[in-house]
Amino acid sequence: MMREIDHLEVRNLLHAALDGELDTLDMMRFEAHLSDCTECTAEYARLSALSAAIRERVPRYAAPAELRDALLQSLMPREAEPPKVVPFPASRLQRWLRPAAGGFTLGAALAASLAVMIATRNVENAVTDSVVTAHIRALQPGHLTDVQISDQHQVKPWFDGKIDFAPPVKELSDQGFNLVGGRLDYIQGREAAVIVYRRKLHMIDLFVTRSDHAGSGAEPAPAPRTTPSGYNVEHWTDGGLDYWAVSDLNRNELADFAKAWQGR
Amino acid sequence: MELGQATETARFAETALPHLDAAYNLARWLTRDPGDAADVVQEAMLRALKFFGGFRGGNGKSWLLAIVRNTAFDWMKANRPAEIARFVPGGTGEDEHDIENIAFEGDDPEAALIRAGDRRQLDGLIEALPLEFRECLVLRELEELSYKEIAAVIGVPIGTVMSRLARARQLMQRGWLKEETR
Ligand SMILES: [Zn+2]
Numbered sequence: 001m002m003r004e005i006d007h008l009e010v011r012n013l014l015h016a017a018l019d020g021e022l023d024t025l026d027m028m029r030f031e032a033h034l035s036d037c038t039e040c041t042a043e044y045a046r047l048s049a050l051s052a053a054i055r056e057r058v059p060r061y062a063a064p065a066e067l068r069d070a071l072l073q074s075l076m077p078r079e080a081e082p083p084k085v086v087p088f089p090a091s092r093l094q095r096w097l098r099p100a101a102g103g104f105t106l107g108a109a110l111a112a113s114l115a116v117m118i119a120t121r122n123v124e125n126a127v128t129d130s131v132v133t134a135h136i137r138a139l140q141p142g143h144l145t146d147v148q149i150s151d152q153h154q155v156k157p158w159f160d161g162k163i164d165f166a167p168p169v170k171e172l173s174d175q176g177f178n179l180v181g182g183r184l185d186y187i188q189g190r191e192a193a194v195i196v197y198r199r200k201l202h203m204i205d206l207f208v209t210r211s212d213h214a215g216s217g218a219e220p221a222p223a224p225r226t227t228p229s230g231y232n233v234e235h236w237t238d239g240g241l242d243y244w245a246v247s248d249l250n251r252n253e254l255a256d257f258a259k260a261w262q263g264r
Numbered sequence: 265m266e267l268g269q270a271t272e273t274a275r276f277a278e279t280a281l282p283h284l285d286a287a288y289n290l291a292r293w294l295t296r297d298p299g300d301a302a303d304v305v306q307e308a309m310l311r312a313l314k315f316f317g318g319f320r321g322g323n324g325k326s327w328l329l330a331i332v333r334n335t336a337f338d339w340m341k342a343n344r345p346a347e348i349a350r351f352v353p354g355g356t357g358e359d360e361h362d363i364e365n366i367a368f369e370g371d372d373p374e375a376a377l378i379r380a381g382d383r384r385q386l387d388g389l390i391e392a393l394p395l396e397f398r399e400c401l402v403l404r405e406l407e408e409l410s411y412k413e414i415a416a417v418i419g420v421p422i423g424t425v426m427s428r429l430a431r432a433r434q435l436m437q438r439g440w441l442k443e444e445t446r
Contacts, residue, residue, distance in 0.1 A: 050433060
């Protein structure tokens, strides 16, 4: 009799057991019942096999690169490029324009909301927003570095001929900041060299642009900032160049990075 | 001092973009078409950005997938009304009678599964599942969401998730066993 009740209950628990949704006590009862019920054992084995087969053979579709790029471009346009309205395949764009086809007009709506956003941010924060945005965009798969090497002698020449100043590239691995590579980006419509470092699992982007105040010597650096999205930013000016270090690294370690860089 | 909405957009990107593959995968399995899935995801991201002010931390993946799911259903209502007409949004799925009344792509489940099984592909079997079972199975097996998270995405009680998942696997198994023993 007791066994009969167990059997009926366990039949209802098979899926929850398979999905790891049983608490310890129920799991113990479940296993105890399975050990002397061939019917439940067989059914559980069939379900497990099905689940394993699905996970092994059924594709988990990844977002196409064009879709990811179109979204990135909409959310975080590269500033020096003319604002593009979602360069997703033209045939699809036509379908959005077709009346009553679901009424999807992503490009125009996003562009409008972005225009408002860009108009309302204030100038000082605009630069910080801009470097944080560029940093987040770079963290997307396939966007991190254009040149991926770990030796300053390889990174430095990579910028030659790509940008009209020579960004200093420094080796800081003895202080725990490993050089990962470099890329080009745009900050406030200005070309920036980005030197990428890694500290443990955290990426640090160091943006370098020509300074507005070239020739006037070192500027007093604004206080380091933490953005609402949790990124830390360190800014300094030196030798006619502006530097912004951006990372999700904690504020103290990012300050260490800035100090280490300036100390070299 | 306003920190600027550009930062808000950055915060949105940070929340939503890590789940872009999950969003696309769900849309792809619901619409069963790569192009339609891309349209749905674009629209869903737009809605998500619009409603982002209402999102105050928590599970970003469930939050985004719920929007993708709703967008996909709206999209299908507009573009494939016949397919979604059979869907019973309020149906608990717990009542066996309810389930039997849900048509299986126009004919009985058995026949559809055998036909799908002919393709010897589990994908085909999943695509042949009625929407409410398909979404549960995809969220569980491919996205590996917990029952609680699936309940949040679909907007039904956990008990309903459990019974729909059980039913989805039952239907899958019928077709699959036929395929394997052929
Ligand atoms: Zn049993």
